[in-house]
Every structure is written in C-alpha cells, then in structure tokens.
Amino acid sequence: MFNLILFGPPGSGKGTQSEKLIAKYGLKHLSTGDLLRSEIAQSTALGLAAKNFMDKGQLVPDEVVIGMISSALENNPQAKGFLFDGFPRTVAQAQALDKLLMLKKTDIAIVLALDVTEKELINRLLNRGKTSGRSDDNNEDVIRKRFAVYTNETSPVADYYKKTRKFKPIHGEGSLDEINAALRQAIDKAMADHKN
Numbered sequence: 378m379f380n381l382i383l384f385g386p387p388g389s390g391k392g393t394q395s396e397k398l399i400a401k402y403g404l405k406h407l408s409t410g411d412l413l414r415s416e417i418a419q420s421t422a423l424g425l426a427a428k429n430f431m432d433k434g435q436l437v438p439d440e441v442v443i444g445m446i447s448s449a450l451e452n453n454p455q456a457k458g459f460l461f462d463g464f465p466r467t468v469a470q471a472q473a474l475d476k477l478l479m480l481k482k483t484d485i486a487i488v489l490a491l492d493v494t495e496k497e498l499i500n501r502l503l504n505r506g507k508t509s510g511r512s513d514d515n516n517e518d519v520i521r522k523r524f525a526v527y528t529n530e531t532s533p534v535a536d537y538y539k540k541t542r543k544f545k546p547i548h549g550e551g552s553l554d555e556i557n558a559a560l561r562q563a564i565d566k567a568m569a570d571h572k573n
C-alpha cells in the first residue's frame with residue numbers, strides 16, 4: 378500500500394489537489410471534513426454533535442474522527458492506498474493513525490505540506506464562503522479561530538512527522554497545475570523509495 382497525508386492550513390488547497398491526485402494515483406480519498414459534512418447532511422447523531430464544533434471553528438473530538446477513519450479503513454479492504462486530507466489534525470490523531478496502519482501492516486509513506494501565507498488563505502476562504510454554502514467559511518471570526526486552532530493543535534503534527542523524515546513542504550501558491558506538478562514530483566519520488 379502507498380498512503381499519503383496532504384497537510385496544510387484551512388484553505389491551502391488540500392481538497393482541490395486531493396481530487397486530482399486520487400484520479401492520477403488510484404488512491405482512496407479520506408477527508409474527515411467531507412465525512413463530517415456528509416454526516417451533517419444525513420442529520421445523524423454524530424453529524425449533529427460535530428456541527429456545533431465545526432460552526433465555531435473548533436476541532437471535533439479526537440475519538441469521533443479517529444472512529445470515522447478506523448471504519449473507513451475497514452470498509453475499504455481493496456484500496457491500494459489512502460490519501461488522508463484534513464486528518465490527522467492533532468498529535469493524538471497522528472499516533473492513532475500510525476497504530477491503525479500498523480495493524481494493516483502498512484504506514485504513511487509521505488506527508489505533503491502545502492505552504493500558503495495567512496493573507497492569501499483568508500482571501501481564499503472568504504471567496505469560497507460566497508459559493509460553498511459552508512457556514513464556517515463566510516465569517517472572518519470563525520476563519521481566524523480555525524487558524525488559531527491550526528497553530529496550536531495542528532502544527533505540532535508537522536513536527537511529529539519531521540522526526541521520521543516523512544515531511545515534505547510544497548509551495549502552495551501559484552497555478553493549480555504548478556502546485557499539482559510539485560506534488561506529483563514528490564509522490565513519484567516517494568513511490569520509488571517506498572517498500573511496503
């Protein structure tokens with residue numbers, strides 16, 4: 378299996394680039410944000426509970442998202458690899474993911490981290506909020522809260538992966554095609570080096 382994490386702050390382009398990468402490499406896309414929004418759309422108990430956190434720009438509790446990822450891994454036994462998008466967002470989630478993958482006798486091959494300045498991110502999110510229908514994207518206070526959460530709780534995840542040399546920063550500004558080419562180059566190299 379070849380598993381990768383697309384990492385980066387809100388609005389860095391993880392969702393957009395994930396769509397292109399799963400098509401190219403035949404990976405299964407696991408976005409915790411998309412999974413949570415699908416639970417909300419179906420008005421499940423999990424979705425209703427998660428919405429309270431999401432609307433405030435806070436993280437949904439670790440055990441909820443870890444449980445969703447665990448089920449998704451179980452439900453896709455044929456996948457040749459997973460692309461994790463928006464997960465892990467805390468060090469506890471990263472540790473849980475390592476354990477889940479170890480049980481499947483696999484691991485994370487590479488963490489691709491999209492680098493984008495905060496000014497550009499705020500512009501992108503406010504623009505997305507005009508059309509996405511996402512209530513967390515059209516309020517600047519909620520966007521700022523998400524950045525604070527990213528700095529405090531999610532950026533330590535980068536340090537976690539830097540220790541294992543799996544962390545690869547990618548310049549996240551420029552055309553979609555340029556960014557995609559940089560991601561593909563890093564993935565091709567990681568695939569050539571990866572052994573399980």
Ligand code: ADP
Pocket residue numbers: 386387388409410411413430431432434435436437438439442462463464465466470513523
């Ligand atoms: P963005 O990257 O723009 O913030 P996402 O769709 O990844 O968009 O996440 C939207 C919201 O969903 C987050 O602000 C958070 O409340 C919740 N969420 C998504 N993934 C996680 C996760 N791994 N852990 C906790 N909360 C999450």
